[in-house]
Amino acid sequence: MSNFFEIGLSSVLTKAISEMGFEETTPIQERTIPLVLEGKDIIGQAQTGTGKTAAFGIPMIERMNPDRESIKALVVTPTRELAIQVAEELNRIGQFKDVRSLPIYGGQDIDRQIRSLRNRPQIIVGTPGRLMDHMRRRTIRLQQVETVVLDEADEMLSMGFVEDIENILKEVPEQRQTLLFSATMPKSILDLAQRFMQNPEYISMKTKEIIVPQIEQCYVEVQEKQKFDVLCRLLDIQSPDLAIVFGRTKRRVDELFEALSKRGYSAEGIHGDLTQARRDMVMRHFKEGLTEILVATDVAARGLDISGVTHVYNFDVPQDPESYVHRIGRTGRAGKGGQAITFVTPREIGHLRLIEQVAKRRITRKPLPTFNDVLVGQQRLTMDKILKAAEDEDILRYKEMAEELLEDNDSITLLSAALKLLTKEPSTAPIVLTEEAPLRSRQPRRFDQQQGFHRNRDNSKYPSRFPKRKF
DNA sequence: AAAAAAC
Numbered sequence: 001m002s003n004f005f006e007i008g009l010s011s012v013l014t015k016a017i018s019e020m021g022f023e024e025t026t027p028i029q030e031r032t033i034p035l036v037l038e039g040k041d042i043i044g045q046a047q048t049g050t051g052k053t054a055a056f057g058i059p060m061i062e063r064m065n066p067d068r069e070s071i072k073a074l075v076v077t078p079t080r081e082l083a084i085q086v087a088e089e090l091n092r093i094g095q096f097k098d099v100r101s102l103p104i105y106g107g108q109d110i111d112r113q114i115r116s117l118r119n120r121p122q123i124i125v126g127t128p129g130r131l132m133d134h135m136r137r138r139t140i141r142l143q144q145v146e147t148v149v150l151d152e153a154d155e156m157l158s159m160g161f162v163e164d165i166e167n168i169l170k171e172v173p174e175q176r177q178t179l180l181f182s183a184t185m186p187k188s189i190l191d192l193a194q195r196f197m198q199n200p201e202y203i204s205m206k207t208k209e210i211i212v213p214q215i216e217q218c219y220v221e222v223q224e225k226q227k228f229d230v231l232c233r234l235l236d237i238q239s240p241d242l243a244i245v246f247g248r249t250k251r252r253v254d255e256l257f258e259a260l261s262k263r264g265y266s267a268e269g270i271h272g273d274l275t276q277a278r279r280d281m282v283m284r285h286f287k288e289g290l291t292e293i294l295v296a297t298d299v300a301a302r303g304l305d306i307s308g309v310t311h312v313y314n315f316d317v318p319q320d321p322e323s324y325v326h327r328i329g330r331t332g333r334a335g336k337g338g339q340a341i342t343f344v345t346p347r348e349i350g351h352l353r354l355i356e357q358v359a360k361r362r363i364t365r366k367p368l369p370t371f372n373d374v375l376v377g378q379q380r381l382t383m384d385k386i387l388k389a390a391e392d393e394d395i396l397r398y399k400e401m402a403e404e405l406l407e408d409n410d411s412i413t414l415l416s417a418a419l420k421l422l423t424k425e426p427s428t429a430p431i432v433l434t435e436e437a438p439l440r441s442r443q444p445r446r447f448d449q450q451q452g453f454h455r456n457r458d459n460s461k462y463p464s465r466f467p468k469r470k471f
Numbered sequence: 472a473a474a475a476a477a478c
Binding site for chain 2: 078080107110127128129130131132133156158160161164271272297298299301302319320
Protein backbone atom coordinates (compact mmCIF):
# COMPACT_ATOMS: atom_id res chain seq x y z
CA MET A 1 0.00 0.00 0.00
CA SER A 2 1.26 3.46 -0.71
CA ASN A 3 0.45 6.95 0.32
CA PHE A 4 -1.58 9.39 -1.78
CA PHE A 5 0.90 12.13 -1.11
CA GLU A 6 3.83 10.19 -2.56
CA ILE A 7 2.43 9.31 -5.94
CA GLY A 8 3.16 12.60 -7.59
CA LEU A 9 -0.31 14.05 -7.97
CA SER A 10 -0.75 17.74 -8.64
CA SER A 11 -1.18 20.02 -5.65
CA VAL A 12 -4.82 20.78 -6.42
CA LEU A 13 -5.67 17.10 -6.20
CA THR A 14 -3.46 16.42 -3.23
CA LYS A 15 -5.21 19.21 -1.39
CA ALA A 16 -8.64 17.78 -2.17
CA ILE A 17 -7.57 14.27 -1.21
CA SER A 18 -6.19 15.42 2.09
CA GLU A 19 -9.35 17.37 2.76
CA MET A 20 -11.35 14.23 2.07
CA GLY A 21 -9.32 12.48 4.73
CA PHE A 22 -7.64 9.94 2.44
CA GLU A 23 -4.10 8.87 3.24
CA GLU A 24 -3.25 5.32 2.25
CA THR A 25 -4.33 3.98 -1.11
CA THR A 26 -6.47 0.86 -1.19
CA PRO A 27 -5.16 -2.07 -3.27
CA ILE A 28 -7.43 -1.28 -6.21
CA GLN A 29 -6.44 2.36 -6.13
CA GLU A 30 -2.77 1.50 -6.02
CA ARG A 31 -3.03 -0.57 -9.16
CA THR A 32 -5.61 1.47 -11.04
CA ILE A 33 -4.28 5.00 -10.61
CA PRO A 34 -0.99 4.64 -12.54
CA LEU A 35 -2.67 2.81 -15.41
CA VAL A 36 -5.45 5.35 -15.75
CA LEU A 37 -2.86 8.13 -15.67
CA GLU A 38 -1.15 6.44 -18.62
CA GLY A 39 -4.43 6.52 -20.48
CA LYS A 40 -4.95 2.75 -20.51
CA ASP A 41 -8.28 1.00 -20.76
CA ILE A 42 -9.12 -0.95 -17.65
CA ILE A 43 -11.36 -3.77 -16.60
CA GLY A 44 -11.51 -3.70 -12.85
CA GLN A 45 -13.02 -6.44 -10.83
CA ALA A 46 -13.85 -4.99 -7.48
CA GLN A 47 -16.59 -5.09 -4.93
CA THR A 48 -18.05 -1.84 -3.81
CA GLY A 49 -16.40 -0.34 -0.77
CA THR A 50 -12.92 -0.85 -2.16
CA GLY A 51 -12.45 2.81 -2.96
CA LYS A 52 -13.43 2.35 -6.57
CA THR A 53 -14.75 5.83 -7.28
CA ALA A 54 -11.52 7.44 -6.10
CA ALA A 55 -9.55 4.78 -7.98
CA PHE A 56 -10.81 6.06 -11.31
CA GLY A 57 -11.85 9.55 -10.24
CA ILE A 58 -8.48 10.75 -8.99
CA PRO A 59 -6.40 9.86 -12.07
CA MET A 60 -9.22 10.79 -14.45
CA ILE A 61 -9.48 14.28 -13.00
CA GLU A 62 -5.70 14.56 -12.68
CA ARG A 63 -5.20 14.20 -16.40
CA MET A 64 -8.26 16.21 -17.35
CA ASN A 65 -8.01 19.60 -18.99
CA PRO A 66 -10.20 21.71 -16.71
CA ASP A 67 -11.37 24.11 -19.42
CA ARG A 68 -15.12 24.43 -19.69
CA GLU A 69 -15.34 23.91 -23.41
CA SER A 70 -16.88 20.45 -23.38
CA ILE A 71 -17.85 17.34 -21.48
CA LYS A 72 -14.61 15.46 -20.89
CA ALA A 73 -15.82 12.38 -19.07
CA LEU A 74 -18.94 10.29 -18.84
CA VAL A 75 -19.72 7.89 -16.00
CA VAL A 76 -22.65 5.49 -16.32
CA THR A 77 -24.22 3.88 -13.24
CA PRO A 78 -27.12 1.47 -12.77
CA THR A 79 -29.15 3.42 -10.22
CA ARG A 80 -30.01 7.05 -9.69
CA GLU A 81 -28.81 7.14 -6.10
CA LEU A 82 -25.47 5.79 -7.19
CA ALA A 83 -25.21 8.48 -9.85
CA ILE A 84 -25.75 11.15 -7.21
CA GLN A 85 -23.21 9.61 -4.88
CA VAL A 86 -20.52 9.20 -7.54
CA ALA A 87 -21.07 12.74 -8.81
CA GLU A 88 -20.68 14.08 -5.28
CA GLU A 89 -17.43 12.23 -4.73
CA LEU A 90 -16.03 13.37 -8.08
CA ASN A 91 -17.02 16.91 -7.21
CA ARG A 92 -15.00 16.70 -4.04
CA ILE A 93 -11.98 15.28 -5.82
CA GLY A 94 -12.15 18.01 -8.45
CA GLN A 95 -13.06 20.90 -6.15
CA PHE A 96 -9.75 22.76 -6.35
CA LYS A 97 -9.22 22.11 -10.01
CA ASP A 98 -12.55 23.61 -10.92
CA VAL A 99 -13.68 20.30 -12.33
CA ARG A 100 -17.38 19.85 -11.85
CA SER A 101 -19.56 16.83 -12.27
CA LEU A 102 -23.29 16.69 -12.71
CA PRO A 103 -25.62 13.77 -12.03
CA ILE A 104 -28.14 13.18 -14.79
CA TYR A 105 -30.95 10.78 -14.05
CA GLY A 106 -34.61 10.07 -14.69
CA GLY A 107 -37.47 11.33 -12.62
CA GLN A 108 -35.95 14.77 -12.40
CA ASP A 109 -37.24 17.72 -14.36
CA ILE A 110 -35.42 17.54 -17.66
CA ASP A 111 -35.52 21.28 -18.30
CA ARG A 112 -33.83 21.86 -14.99
CA GLN A 113 -31.15 19.38 -15.99
CA ILE A 114 -30.70 21.16 -19.28
CA ARG A 115 -30.22 24.40 -17.39
CA SER A 116 -27.66 22.73 -15.09
CA LEU A 117 -25.82 21.54 -18.17
CA ARG A 118 -25.32 25.19 -19.14
CA ASN A 119 -22.95 25.49 -16.18
CA ARG A 120 -20.70 23.34 -18.33
CA PRO A 121 -19.69 20.50 -16.05
CA GLN A 122 -16.70 18.55 -17.33
CA ILE A 123 -18.05 15.26 -15.99
CA ILE A 124 -21.51 13.77 -16.42
CA VAL A 125 -22.60 10.91 -14.17
CA GLY A 126 -25.82 9.39 -15.38
CA THR A 127 -28.20 6.49 -15.55
CA PRO A 128 -28.66 4.96 -19.02
CA GLY A 129 -32.27 5.91 -19.73
CA ARG A 130 -31.96 9.61 -19.11
CA LEU A 131 -28.59 9.79 -20.82
CA MET A 132 -30.18 8.31 -23.94
CA ASP A 133 -32.99 10.80 -23.63
CA HIS A 134 -30.54 13.72 -23.59
CA MET A 135 -28.59 12.24 -26.46
CA ARG A 136 -31.71 12.09 -28.60
CA ARG A 137 -32.67 15.62 -27.67
CA ARG A 138 -29.13 16.73 -28.47
CA THR A 139 -28.95 18.43 -25.11
CA ILE A 140 -25.75 16.59 -24.24
CA ARG A 141 -22.74 16.69 -26.52
CA LEU A 142 -20.48 13.73 -26.07
CA GLN A 143 -18.23 14.37 -29.07
CA GLN A 144 -15.35 15.60 -26.92
CA VAL A 145 -15.54 12.90 -24.28
CA GLU A 146 -12.14 11.47 -23.46
CA THR A 147 -12.99 8.98 -20.76
CA VAL A 148 -16.00 6.72 -20.31
CA VAL A 149 -16.56 4.82 -17.07
CA LEU A 150 -19.00 1.95 -16.77
CA ASP A 151 -19.65 1.51 -13.07
CA GLU A 152 -21.20 -1.71 -11.76
CA ALA A 153 -21.28 -2.98 -15.31
CA ASP A 154 -22.58 -6.45 -14.46
CA GLU A 155 -25.51 -4.86 -12.75
CA MET A 156 -26.33 -2.67 -15.72
CA LEU A 157 -26.27 -5.64 -18.06
CA SER A 158 -28.48 -7.75 -15.83
CA MET A 159 -30.92 -4.87 -15.72
CA GLY A 160 -31.16 -5.03 -19.49
CA PHE A 161 -29.17 -1.96 -20.37
CA VAL A 162 -26.96 -3.67 -22.94
CA GLU A 163 -28.41 -1.79 -25.87
CA ASP A 164 -28.36 1.55 -24.11
CA ILE A 165 -24.75 1.06 -23.11
CA GLU A 166 -23.86 0.13 -26.67
CA ASN A 167 -25.63 3.19 -28.02
CA ILE A 168 -23.86 5.43 -25.57
CA LEU A 169 -20.50 3.90 -26.42
CA LYS A 170 -21.20 4.47 -30.11
CA GLU A 171 -21.93 8.12 -29.46
CA VAL A 172 -18.57 8.91 -27.86
CA PRO A 173 -15.38 9.26 -29.92
CA GLU A 174 -13.58 6.06 -30.77
CA GLN A 175 -10.35 7.53 -29.52
CA ARG A 176 -11.08 7.52 -25.85
CA GLN A 177 -10.29 5.79 -22.63
CA THR A 178 -12.77 3.24 -21.35
CA LEU A 179 -12.85 2.06 -17.76
CA LEU A 180 -15.13 -0.76 -16.76
CA PHE A 181 -15.82 -1.84 -13.20
CA SER A 182 -17.76 -4.91 -12.28
CA ALA A 183 -18.08 -7.11 -9.22
CA THR A 184 -18.43 -10.22 -11.36
CA MET A 185 -17.07 -11.01 -14.81
CA PRO A 186 -19.68 -12.94 -16.78
CA LYS A 187 -19.11 -13.58 -20.48
CA SER A 188 -21.45 -10.75 -21.48
CA ILE A 189 -19.14 -8.27 -19.78
CA LEU A 190 -16.08 -9.66 -21.50
CA ASP A 191 -17.93 -9.52 -24.84
CA LEU A 192 -18.74 -5.88 -24.26
CA ALA A 193 -15.13 -5.18 -23.34
CA GLN A 194 -13.93 -7.04 -26.44
CA ARG A 195 -16.04 -4.87 -28.71
CA PHE A 196 -15.65 -1.48 -27.08
CA MET A 197 -12.29 -1.41 -25.36
CA GLN A 198 -8.73 -1.30 -26.59
CA ASN A 199 -6.23 -3.73 -25.08
CA PRO A 200 -7.75 -3.41 -21.68
CA GLU A 201 -5.60 -4.06 -18.67
CA TYR A 202 -7.33 -6.51 -16.38
CA ILE A 203 -7.19 -5.70 -12.70
CA SER A 204 -8.54 -8.29 -10.38
CA MET A 205 -8.16 -8.19 -6.67
CA LYS A 206 -7.16 -11.53 -5.27
CA THR A 207 -9.71 -12.47 -2.70
CA LYS A 208 -7.44 -11.71 0.17
CA GLU A 209 -6.69 -8.31 -1.28
CA ILE A 210 -10.33 -7.35 -1.49
CA ILE A 211 -11.02 -5.36 1.58
CA VAL A 212 -13.58 -7.51 3.25
CA PRO A 213 -14.70 -5.24 5.96
CA GLN A 214 -15.32 -6.76 9.32
CA ILE A 215 -18.93 -7.65 8.88
CA GLU A 216 -20.37 -10.04 11.37
CA GLN A 217 -22.92 -12.16 9.60
CA CYS A 218 -25.65 -14.04 11.36
CA TYR A 219 -29.24 -15.10 10.95
CA VAL A 220 -32.27 -15.57 13.13
CA GLU A 221 -34.81 -18.27 12.43
CA VAL A 222 -38.25 -16.71 12.62
CA GLN A 223 -41.83 -17.28 11.62
CA GLU A 224 -43.10 -14.72 9.16
CA LYS A 225 -45.42 -13.32 11.83
CA GLN A 226 -42.62 -12.81 14.31
CA LYS A 227 -40.44 -10.81 11.99
CA PHE A 228 -41.62 -7.36 12.93
CA ASP A 229 -41.34 -7.85 16.68
CA VAL A 230 -37.97 -9.47 16.33
CA LEU A 231 -36.79 -6.52 14.28
CA CYS A 232 -37.99 -4.07 16.91
CA ARG A 233 -36.25 -5.98 19.65
CA LEU A 234 -33.03 -6.19 17.72
CA LEU A 235 -33.15 -2.46 17.07
CA ASP A 236 -33.70 -1.82 20.77
CA ILE A 237 -30.89 -4.11 21.85
CA GLN A 238 -28.35 -3.11 19.26
CA SER A 239 -29.27 0.54 18.94
CA PRO A 240 -27.58 1.02 15.57
CA ASP A 241 -26.19 4.40 14.62
CA LEU A 242 -27.76 3.96 11.22
CA ALA A 243 -29.43 0.80 9.96
CA ILE A 244 -30.75 -0.39 6.62
CA VAL A 245 -33.60 -2.87 6.58
CA PHE A 246 -34.06 -4.64 3.26
CA GLY A 247 -37.47 -5.89 2.20
CA ARG A 248 -38.49 -8.06 -0.72
CA THR A 249 -41.01 -5.80 -2.44
CA LYS A 250 -41.88 -2.14 -2.72
CA ARG A 251 -45.19 -2.75 -1.01
CA ARG A 252 -43.52 -4.46 1.89
CA VAL A 253 -41.05 -1.63 2.28
CA ASP A 254 -43.95 0.83 2.56
CA GLU A 255 -45.72 -1.26 5.17
CA LEU A 256 -42.60 -1.92 7.17
CA PHE A 257 -41.38 1.62 7.46
CA GLU A 258 -44.85 2.84 8.35
CA ALA A 259 -45.11 0.27 11.10
CA LEU A 260 -41.70 1.24 12.42
CA SER A 261 -42.59 4.92 12.38
CA LYS A 262 -45.79 4.14 14.19
CA ARG A 263 -43.80 2.48 16.95
CA GLY A 264 -41.67 5.54 17.35
CA TYR A 265 -38.62 4.57 15.37
CA SER A 266 -37.01 7.09 13.14
CA ALA A 267 -37.54 5.30 9.84
CA GLU A 268 -38.14 6.12 6.20
CA GLY A 269 -38.61 3.95 3.15
CA ILE A 270 -37.15 4.03 -0.31
CA HIS A 271 -38.00 2.17 -3.51
CA GLY A 272 -38.39 2.74 -7.21
CA ASP A 273 -42.06 3.68 -7.18
CA LEU A 274 -41.55 6.81 -5.11
CA THR A 275 -41.16 10.12 -6.85
CA GLN A 276 -37.56 10.99 -7.45
CA ALA A 277 -37.90 14.07 -5.28
CA ARG A 278 -38.92 11.87 -2.40
CA ARG A 279 -36.15 9.35 -3.07
CA ASP A 280 -33.61 12.15 -3.03
CA MET A 281 -35.06 13.52 0.18
CA VAL A 282 -35.12 10.16 1.95
CA MET A 283 -31.49 9.54 1.04
CA ARG A 284 -30.51 13.00 2.21
CA HIS A 285 -32.24 12.51 5.57
CA PHE A 286 -30.52 9.19 6.05
CA LYS A 287 -27.08 10.47 5.12
CA GLU A 288 -27.47 13.37 7.50
CA GLY A 289 -28.57 11.03 10.25
CA LEU A 290 -31.96 12.69 10.45
CA THR A 291 -33.50 9.24 10.03
CA GLU A 292 -31.82 6.31 11.67
CA ILE A 293 -33.45 3.46 9.80
CA LEU A 294 -33.70 3.21 6.04
CA VAL A 295 -36.16 0.59 4.85
CA ALA A 296 -35.35 -0.28 1.26
CA THR A 297 -35.80 -2.58 -1.69
CA ASP A 298 -32.73 -3.66 -3.60
CA VAL A 299 -32.62 -0.20 -5.14
CA ALA A 300 -30.34 0.61 -2.22
CA ALA A 301 -28.49 -2.70 -2.23
CA ARG A 302 -25.61 -1.75 -4.44
CA GLY A 303 -22.79 0.68 -4.25
CA LEU A 304 -24.21 3.16 -1.80
CA ASP A 305 -21.58 4.32 0.62
CA ILE A 306 -23.08 5.84 3.72
CA SER A 307 -20.88 6.19 6.73
CA GLY A 308 -22.34 5.26 10.06
CA VAL A 309 -24.39 2.29 8.86
CA THR A 310 -23.63 -0.15 11.65
CA HIS A 311 -26.35 -2.70 10.95
CA VAL A 312 -28.05 -4.27 7.97
CA TYR A 313 -31.19 -6.30 8.55
CA ASN A 314 -32.45 -8.56 5.81
CA PHE A 315 -36.10 -8.59 6.77
CA ASP A 316 -36.57 -10.95 3.86
CA VAL A 317 -33.93 -13.34 2.58
CA PRO A 318 -32.68 -11.94 -0.71
CA GLN A 319 -33.70 -14.14 -3.64
CA ASP A 320 -30.46 -13.66 -5.41
CA PRO A 321 -27.30 -14.65 -3.51
CA GLU A 322 -25.42 -11.84 -5.28
CA SER A 323 -27.88 -9.42 -3.83
CA TYR A 324 -27.05 -10.67 -0.34
CA VAL A 325 -23.40 -9.82 -0.81
CA HIS A 326 -24.28 -6.36 -2.04
CA ARG A 327 -26.79 -5.67 0.71
CA ILE A 328 -24.49 -6.55 3.58
CA GLY A 329 -21.77 -4.49 1.96
CA ARG A 330 -23.72 -1.36 2.91
CA THR A 331 -22.33 -1.74 6.40
CA GLY A 332 -18.73 -2.05 7.54
CA ARG A 333 -17.71 0.80 5.28
CA ALA A 334 -14.34 2.52 5.48
CA GLY A 335 -12.81 -0.29 7.48
CA LYS A 336 -15.26 0.01 10.33
CA GLY A 337 -17.10 -3.00 11.64
CA GLY A 338 -20.68 -3.82 10.92
CA GLN A 339 -23.27 -6.45 11.54
CA ALA A 340 -25.67 -8.09 9.11
CA ILE A 341 -28.62 -10.09 10.37
CA THR A 342 -30.82 -12.08 8.02
CA PHE A 343 -34.35 -13.15 8.94
CA VAL A 344 -34.93 -16.68 7.79
CA THR A 345 -38.16 -18.63 7.96
CA PRO A 346 -37.75 -22.39 8.50
CA ARG A 347 -38.44 -23.22 4.86
CA GLU A 348 -35.78 -20.79 3.69
CA ILE A 349 -32.90 -22.39 5.56
CA GLY A 350 -31.79 -24.27 2.46
CA HIS A 351 -31.67 -21.07 0.47
CA LEU A 352 -29.55 -19.50 3.16
CA ARG A 353 -27.00 -22.29 2.81
CA LEU A 354 -26.76 -21.48 -0.88
CA ILE A 355 -26.15 -17.84 -0.05
CA GLU A 356 -23.50 -18.93 2.42
CA GLN A 357 -21.64 -20.65 -0.38
CA VAL A 358 -21.74 -17.63 -2.65
CA ALA A 359 -20.77 -15.24 0.14
CA LYS A 360 -18.00 -17.67 1.10
CA ARG A 361 -18.69 -16.90 4.71
CA ARG A 362 -20.28 -18.82 7.44
CA ILE A 363 -23.50 -17.22 8.58
CA THR A 364 -24.01 -18.17 12.19
CA ARG A 365 -27.30 -18.69 13.88
CA LYS A 366 -28.31 -16.25 16.53
CA PRO A 367 -31.00 -17.02 19.08
CA LEU A 368 -34.18 -14.98 18.94
CA PRO A 369 -33.90 -11.96 21.21
CA THR A 370 -35.95 -12.51 24.31
CA PHE A 371 -37.72 -9.83 26.23
CA ASN A 372 -35.00 -10.06 28.81
CA ASP A 373 -32.36 -9.46 26.15
CA VAL A 374 -34.07 -6.20 25.33
CA LEU A 375 -33.96 -5.08 28.92
CA VAL A 376 -30.38 -6.17 29.41
CA GLY A 377 -29.48 -4.55 26.11
CA GLN A 378 -30.96 -1.27 27.16
CA GLN A 379 -29.29 -1.47 30.52
CA ARG A 380 -26.00 -2.02 28.78
CA LEU A 381 -26.53 0.99 26.59
CA THR A 382 -27.23 3.04 29.68
CA MET A 383 -24.13 1.58 31.27
CA ASP A 384 -22.04 2.56 28.29
CA LYS A 385 -23.26 6.10 28.62
CA ILE A 386 -22.59 6.18 32.33
CA LEU A 387 -19.16 4.67 31.92
CA LYS A 388 -18.37 7.40 29.49
CA ALA A 389 -19.58 10.01 31.89
CA ALA A 390 -17.55 8.38 34.63
CA GLU A 391 -14.46 8.61 32.48
CA ASP A 392 -14.93 12.31 32.05
CA GLU A 393 -15.41 12.89 35.72
CA ASP A 394 -12.48 10.71 36.66
CA ILE A 395 -14.27 8.56 39.15
CA LEU A 396 -12.01 5.69 38.32
CA ARG A 397 -12.72 3.62 41.33
CA TYR A 398 -16.41 3.52 40.56
CA LYS A 399 -15.62 2.68 37.02
CA GLU A 400 -13.48 -0.26 38.02
CA MET A 401 -16.10 -1.61 40.31
CA ALA A 402 -18.80 -1.16 37.74
CA GLU A 403 -16.79 -2.90 35.09
CA GLU A 404 -16.23 -5.82 37.38
CA LEU A 405 -19.93 -6.09 37.92
CA LEU A 406 -20.56 -5.75 34.22
CA GLU A 407 -18.53 -8.86 33.48
CA ASP A 408 -21.41 -10.81 34.82
CA ASN A 409 -23.97 -9.10 32.69
CA ASP A 410 -26.47 -11.93 32.82
CA SER A 411 -27.63 -10.51 36.04
CA ILE A 412 -29.90 -7.57 35.85
CA THR A 413 -29.60 -7.11 39.57
CA LEU A 414 -25.89 -6.66 39.26
CA LEU A 415 -26.36 -4.28 36.40
CA SER A 416 -28.70 -2.16 38.39
CA ALA A 417 -26.23 -2.22 41.24
CA ALA A 418 -23.54 -1.08 38.86
CA LEU A 419 -25.83 1.64 37.66
CA LYS A 420 -26.28 2.85 41.19
CA LEU A 421 -22.57 2.86 41.80
CA LEU A 422 -21.99 5.06 38.86
CA THR A 423 -24.80 7.48 39.35
CA LYS A 424 -23.77 10.47 41.35
CA GLU A 425 -26.97 10.46 43.27
CA PRO A 426 -27.94 6.83 43.29
CA SER A 427 -31.62 6.27 42.97
CA THR A 428 -32.94 4.48 46.01
CA ALA A 429 -35.75 2.92 44.05
CA PRO A 430 -34.80 -0.46 42.65
CA ILE A 431 -34.90 -0.82 38.88
CA VAL A 432 -38.08 -2.72 38.36
CA LEU A 433 -37.96 -5.10 35.49
CA THR A 434 -41.23 -6.77 34.76
CA GLU A 435 -42.85 -8.25 31.71
CA GLU A 436 -45.17 -5.26 31.68
CA ALA A 437 -42.35 -2.88 30.99
CA PRO A 438 -42.81 -1.27 27.60
CA LEU A 439 -41.10 -3.02 24.74
CA ARG A 440 -39.82 0.29 23.59
CA SER A 441 -38.44 2.91 25.91
CA ARG A 442 -37.86 5.54 23.29
CA GLN A 443 -40.49 8.24 23.07
CA PRO A 444 -42.45 8.25 19.87
CA ARG A 445 -42.12 11.28 17.71
CA ARG A 446 -44.97 13.68 18.01
CA PHE A 447 -47.13 14.83 15.16
CA ASP A 448 -47.16 18.56 14.61
CA GLN A 449 -50.82 19.20 13.85
CA GLN A 450 -50.34 22.69 12.46
CA GLN A 451 -47.36 21.93 10.31
CA GLY A 452 -48.58 18.54 9.22
CA PHE A 453 -45.34 16.67 9.78
CA HIS A 454 -43.68 14.72 12.52
CA ARG A 455 -41.12 16.16 14.80
CA ASN A 456 -38.33 14.27 16.47
CA ARG A 457 -37.46 14.80 20.07
CA ASP A 458 -34.85 17.35 19.09
CA ASN A 459 -37.67 19.19 17.35
CA SER A 460 -36.25 18.50 13.90
CA LYS A 461 -38.66 18.08 11.06
CA TYR A 462 -39.80 14.72 9.92
CA PRO A 463 -41.73 13.96 6.75
CA SER A 464 -45.24 12.62 7.00
CA ARG A 465 -45.96 8.97 6.53
CA PHE A 466 -48.24 6.97 4.31
CA PRO A 467 -51.62 6.11 5.77
CA LYS A 468 -51.56 2.31 5.44
CA ARG A 469 -50.42 -0.07 8.12
CA LYS A 470 -50.05 -3.81 8.23
CA PHE A 471 -47.74 -4.84 11.03
C1' DA B 472 -41.36 -13.14 -9.50
C1' DA B 473 -39.11 -8.73 -7.90
C1' DA B 474 -36.22 -5.08 -8.41
C1' DA B 475 -33.79 -1.52 -11.11
C1' DA B 476 -34.31 2.29 -15.52
C1' DA B 477 -37.07 7.25 -19.89
C1' DC B 478 -41.14 10.02 -21.09
